[in-house]
Amino acid sequence: MSYSPRRAEVRFGCGLSPAVVPAGDAAAFLARLKQPDEAARRFPVETFDEFRVRIAEQREMMAEAKATGTRNKAAKDARRARRDARLDEQRWMAQALLRRATTRDGFRERLTAFWADHFTVVGKGGLLRFGELPYVEQSIRPHVAGRFGDMLKAVATAPMMLRYLDQERSTGPNSAFAARHPGAGVNENLAREMLELHTLGVDGGYSQTDVSELALLLAGLSVDAEEGFTFRARVTEPGAQRVLGVSYGSDGPGSLEEVHAALDDLARHPATAAHLARKLAVHFVGDEPDAGLVAAMASAYRDSDGALMPVYAAMLAHPAAWSGAGNVKAPVDYMGSALRALSVGALPVRQADKLAVLLSQPLELMGQPWMYPEGPDGWPERDEDWITPQGLAGRLQWALNVPQVLVEVLPDPRGFLSVALPDPAPEALRFAAGAAETRAEGIALILASPAFQRM
Amino acid sequence: METTRRQFLTRSLAAGCSLAASPLVAPVAIASAPWENRLVVVILRGGMDGLGVVQPWGDPDFATLRAGSGMRERGQPGGPVELGDYYAMHSALAPLLPLWQAGELGFVNAVSTPYRNRRSHFDGQDLLEAGLADFGPGIRDGWLNRMLQAVPGIEAETAYTIGASGMLLTKGEAPVAEWSPQAVLAMSPQARRLMEEVMHDDPLFRDVLAEALTLSDSGGYAAMMQSGGMDGSPDDMLGGMAAVRQSAQLARDNAGAEHVARFAADRLRGDARIAAFSINGWDTHARQDAALRGPLEQLAQMILTLRDGLGPVWAKTGVIAMTEFGRTARINGTGGTDHGTGGTMVLAGGALRGGVVHGDWPGLTEAALYQGRDLMPTSDVRAQAAAVMQGLFGLPRDVLERTVFPGLDMGGAGRLVL
Structure with missing residues (x-):
C-alpha cells in the first residue's frame, strides 16, 4: 500500500471536505506544512503572551483596590475578567474546530493537537484555567514542522507547563535562596514527566537518580509576576548535576544555557527517537503499529538530529502507514471531521451558551472535555478508550441532533456518502443511508458508521 | 520488556476477541447473583496522601514533617477530626464522623502495591488495577475481573464499571457492564x-452499541428524551436545538461523584453485586491541606450517597477505596508532597469493621521512612483487598492467592470484615 490522496486526508489530516482537493502525493501533502499558516490567520487565537496581559491587569486592579479600599469594585472586575476569559476559551475552541473544518493543511491541525497532547498542560487556578490554547498557539504550533528539541525548550520555559507540573517554585536545597528560606526545596514533578512522558519514555532506561538530578538542574525555571517566563539564578542548585551520565554546570549557580544543553541531549537521545516514533505511529496509524514503520521513523529522527519533517516523510513513505482498519477518531477529530464533511464554515462564536450545548458539552460526553485531560499523559489512544457505551452514545446523540442545527439544508445522505468517506461505502451503509426516514437520520447514520469513525 | 496495558489490549483486539464482546449483546437477563453481599471498589487516581487524610498526631515526628502543609492543629476550629488519641482525619471528612462512630468507616494504614521506586502514576495505577506483583508476565486483565472469572454464575448485571472511561480493574473475560449515568441514547425505532x-x-x-442501547433502555432516559426531542420534528432546526439542550441538561444533571454513587446504589439495590469507579484529583504537589479538600469532599459525598441510596443493603456492603501509591512524608518546597510509596486504604459500609485504623504503623523517624522519604509500607494493599473479598464472598484463600492476586501471601491482611 502507498500514498492515497483521500486516505491521506482522513488518516493524517482532518478528514474530507467537498471544498478542498486532497494533495496528489506525499511531497505535496507535506509541502503545505512549509507554507504560511493560513488557518491560524483566518481563525485567530491569542498567543500566551497576549493572553497573560489579562492576568497582569487583574493583579494590578487587585493591588489598586487594596490600596484604595474599593474591594467590591475589584471583585466585580475580577468576575468580569474571568467571564471574558471563559467566553474566549469557548470561542477559541470554535476557532480550532473551524480551522479543522476549512483548512487546506489538515496535517498541521492534527500535528498541533498531537504535540499539544504530548506536552499536555491544564491551567491551574484563576485565569490560567483558560490559557491552554494560547499556550499551544505560542509554544507548540510554531514548532510542529521544526525540530523536536526546539519544541521541548519552548515548552520547558512555558509558564503554563511550569505551573502545571509545579516547577515554578522548585528550589535547589543548597541554593542562595534556600539558605534564607527554610522549607524551600526541590519539586521533581516536571523532571519526572519530562523523562517519562516527554522524552525517553517510561522504558527509556533512566533511574530515580536521573530524575532527582534533572530536577535539581531545572530549579531556576520559573514564572514572573506578570506570568511570563523567568530564570531565577538565585534558586538554582550550585555545582554540576549528572543526568544520564552527562554532567551539566560547574561550581557556581546554574544557568539557562545548562538547562538548554540538557534538553538538547534529552531530545537527541536514541530512546527519545524510539519513544516519539512509536507514539506518532500509534496516534496516526493504529494502536499496535508495524515495527518496521516505527523503526524507519526513529531512524529518520536520529539521522536528522531531531528534525520532525523527515520523521513525517518516513511515516508517509512506509507501506504499513496505509494499511489496517485505522484508529477510531478521538472525539475532537470526530467532531472536526464531521463539520468538515458538512462544509460548516462558521459557528456562533459569540454565543457561548450555544457553543456549550453544540460543541463543548457533547465533547465531554464523548469523553474528551475540551483541553482537560485527566493527567499529564494526555488523552488515551486505544480505540476501546473512546468507543465505550457512553462515549458512543455521546457521538450518536451529537450526530443525530447537531448537524441540522449547524447546516441550513442537510445534504442528500446518498450523495454525502462519497463526500465523507475515503473508500466506496459498505453495502449495509449504502442501504441505510437510503432507507433512513429523514435526512437528519441518514446523515447521522453515515457519521455514526465505523467507516466514518475510523481513520 | 514490560507488557503494558495498551499492548495487551490491542493485541487481544487484533486477535479478533474484542474486550467488549458479548456480555450484553442479548438483552440483560436478570442475574442470579451467587451471593448477597455487595462490593464497591473505588480507585483514587493521582496518589492519595495517606498522612494528610488520616493524620497520625500521636507520632512524635508527624507535626515536624508536615510543617508548611497548611494543616491546622488538632482542637483548632476547622482542624482535623479526632479519631481517638493517635489519629485525626482531615476536616473535609467531617461529614463521615457519624459513620466512624457507628463502625461503618475505617482505614488501613501503610499499605502499598508491590510497585517500588519509579513512582509513575500510570504504571502505579496499572499495577494496582492488574493486581500483579510486577510487570513481568505482562498485564492481561484486572483483578476484579479475575475474581469474577473464578466464580460460576456471573452475569452481565452482576458487576458494573461506572464513569467516563473504562478501567483496567474490571477488564477481562468475565462480563462487566460499563456505563455512565450521563449518557443518553434516544432515536427512532427505524x-x-x-x-x-x-x-x-x-x-x-x-x-x-448493543451495550449502550441496553443500558440506555434500562435507565429510563430514552423516554424522557423522546418526549420533546428529535422525534417530534426531526428536520426542524428548533426541534434539533431543543433535543441538544435537553440531552446536555440531562448529562449535566447526572455528572459528579454524587450521581455516580446514586447510579451505583440503584444497581446494587437490584441484581448487581459489584461496582467500580474512580475519583481523580489526588496528585497534590502543592498546598497540601487545601488541595486535599476537593477530592476528599467528593469521597465523603460518594460514601454518604451510597449509604443513603442503599438503605438496608448498606449493612451488607463493603466499600474499599485504594490509590496507586502514597506520597512523600515530608512537605516539599511548594507546600505539597511528591510521589511516594506507603499510603492509606479507605473502608466503608456496614459489612466492614470500621471505627478502627487498621495496619501496622511503621513510624516516621528518618530510619523508619522508606528510602528516607516515604511512609514505609507494612502490608500489601492486595492482601487487604483479598481479605475483604474473602470475608464478603467467602472466596477460598487459594483462589485469592493464586488466581485473583497471583503469588500473593494474605498473611499480612487485617480482619476487615465483620
Missing part, C-alpha cells in the same frame, strides 16, 4: 435498527 445494521461488521462498534 434509526435504531439501521444503526445496528451499519455497525454490524465492526465488532467493537457492534458490541458497544
Whole structure:
C-alpha cells in the first residue's frame, strides 16, 4: 500500500471536505506544512503572551483596590475578567474546530493537537484555567514542522507547563535562596514527566537518580509576576548535576544555557527517537503499529538530529502507514471531521451558551472535555478508550441532533456518502443511508458508521 | 520488556476477541447473583496522601514533617477530626464522623502495591488495577475481573464499571457492564435498527452499541428524551436545538461523584453485586491541606450517597477505596508532597469493621521512612483487598492467592470484615 490522496486526508489530516482537493502525493501533502499558516490567520487565537496581559491587569486592579479600599469594585472586575476569559476559551475552541473544518493543511491541525497532547498542560487556578490554547498557539504550533528539541525548550520555559507540573517554585536545597528560606526545596514533578512522558519514555532506561538530578538542574525555571517566563539564578542548585551520565554546570549557580544543553541531549537521545516514533505511529496509524514503520521513523529522527519533517516523510513513505482498519477518531477529530464533511464554515462564536450545548458539552460526553485531560499523559489512544457505551452514545446523540442545527439544508445522505468517506461505502451503509426516514437520520447514520469513525 | 496495558489490549483486539464482546449483546437477563453481599471498589487516581487524610498526631515526628502543609492543629476550629488519641482525619471528612462512630468507616494504614521506586502514576495505577506483583508476565486483565472469572454464575448485571472511561480493574473475560449515568441514547425505532445494521461488521462498534442501547433502555432516559426531542420534528432546526439542550441538561444533571454513587446504589439495590469507579484529583504537589479538600469532599459525598441510596443493603456492603501509591512524608518546597510509596486504604459500609485504623504503623523517624522519604509500607494493599473479598464472598484463600492476586501471601491482611 502507498500514498492515497483521500486516505491521506482522513488518516493524517482532518478528514474530507467537498471544498478542498486532497494533495496528489506525499511531497505535496507535506509541502503545505512549509507554507504560511493560513488557518491560524483566518481563525485567530491569542498567543500566551497576549493572553497573560489579562492576568497582569487583574493583579494590578487587585493591588489598586487594596490600596484604595474599593474591594467590591475589584471583585466585580475580577468576575468580569474571568467571564471574558471563559467566553474566549469557548470561542477559541470554535476557532480550532473551524480551522479543522476549512483548512487546506489538515496535517498541521492534527500535528498541533498531537504535540499539544504530548506536552499536555491544564491551567491551574484563576485565569490560567483558560490559557491552554494560547499556550499551544505560542509554544507548540510554531514548532510542529521544526525540530523536536526546539519544541521541548519552548515548552520547558512555558509558564503554563511550569505551573502545571509545579516547577515554578522548585528550589535547589543548597541554593542562595534556600539558605534564607527554610522549607524551600526541590519539586521533581516536571523532571519526572519530562523523562517519562516527554522524552525517553517510561522504558527509556533512566533511574530515580536521573530524575532527582534533572530536577535539581531545572530549579531556576520559573514564572514572573506578570506570568511570563523567568530564570531565577538565585534558586538554582550550585555545582554540576549528572543526568544520564552527562554532567551539566560547574561550581557556581546554574544557568539557562545548562538547562538548554540538557534538553538538547534529552531530545537527541536514541530512546527519545524510539519513544516519539512509536507514539506518532500509534496516534496516526493504529494502536499496535508495524515495527518496521516505527523503526524507519526513529531512524529518520536520529539521522536528522531531531528534525520532525523527515520523521513525517518516513511515516508517509512506509507501506504499513496505509494499511489496517485505522484508529477510531478521538472525539475532537470526530467532531472536526464531521463539520468538515458538512462544509460548516462558521459557528456562533459569540454565543457561548450555544457553543456549550453544540460543541463543548457533547465533547465531554464523548469523553474528551475540551483541553482537560485527566493527567499529564494526555488523552488515551486505544480505540476501546473512546468507543465505550457512553462515549458512543455521546457521538450518536451529537450526530443525530447537531448537524441540522449547524447546516441550513442537510445534504442528500446518498450523495454525502462519497463526500465523507475515503473508500466506496459498505453495502449495509449504502442501504441505510437510503432507507433512513429523514435526512437528519441518514446523515447521522453515515457519521455514526465505523467507516466514518475510523481513520 | 514490560507488557503494558495498551499492548495487551490491542493485541487481544487484533486477535479478533474484542474486550467488549458479548456480555450484553442479548438483552440483560436478570442475574442470579451467587451471593448477597455487595462490593464497591473505588480507585483514587493521582496518589492519595495517606498522612494528610488520616493524620497520625500521636507520632512524635508527624507535626515536624508536615510543617508548611497548611494543616491546622488538632482542637483548632476547622482542624482535623479526632479519631481517638493517635489519629485525626482531615476536616473535609467531617461529614463521615457519624459513620466512624457507628463502625461503618475505617482505614488501613501503610499499605502499598508491590510497585517500588519509579513512582509513575500510570504504571502505579496499572499495577494496582492488574493486581500483579510486577510487570513481568505482562498485564492481561484486572483483578476484579479475575475474581469474577473464578466464580460460576456471573452475569452481565452482576458487576458494573461506572464513569467516563473504562478501567483496567474490571477488564477481562468475565462480563462487566460499563456505563455512565450521563449518557443518553434516544432515536427512532427505524434509526435504531439501521444503526445496528451499519455497525454490524465492526465488532467493537457492534458490541458497544448493543451495550449502550441496553443500558440506555434500562435507565429510563430514552423516554424522557423522546418526549420533546428529535422525534417530534426531526428536520426542524428548533426541534434539533431543543433535543441538544435537553440531552446536555440531562448529562449535566447526572455528572459528579454524587450521581455516580446514586447510579451505583440503584444497581446494587437490584441484581448487581459489584461496582467500580474512580475519583481523580489526588496528585497534590502543592498546598497540601487545601488541595486535599476537593477530592476528599467528593469521597465523603460518594460514601454518604451510597449509604443513603442503599438503605438496608448498606449493612451488607463493603466499600474499599485504594490509590496507586502514597506520597512523600515530608512537605516539599511548594507546600505539597511528591510521589511516594506507603499510603492509606479507605473502608466503608456496614459489612466492614470500621471505627478502627487498621495496619501496622511503621513510624516516621528518618530510619523508619522508606528510602528516607516515604511512609514505609507494612502490608500489601492486595492482601487487604483479598481479605475483604474473602470475608464478603467467602472466596477460598487459594483462589485469592493464586488466581485473583497471583503469588500473593494474605498473611499480612487485617480482619476487615465483620
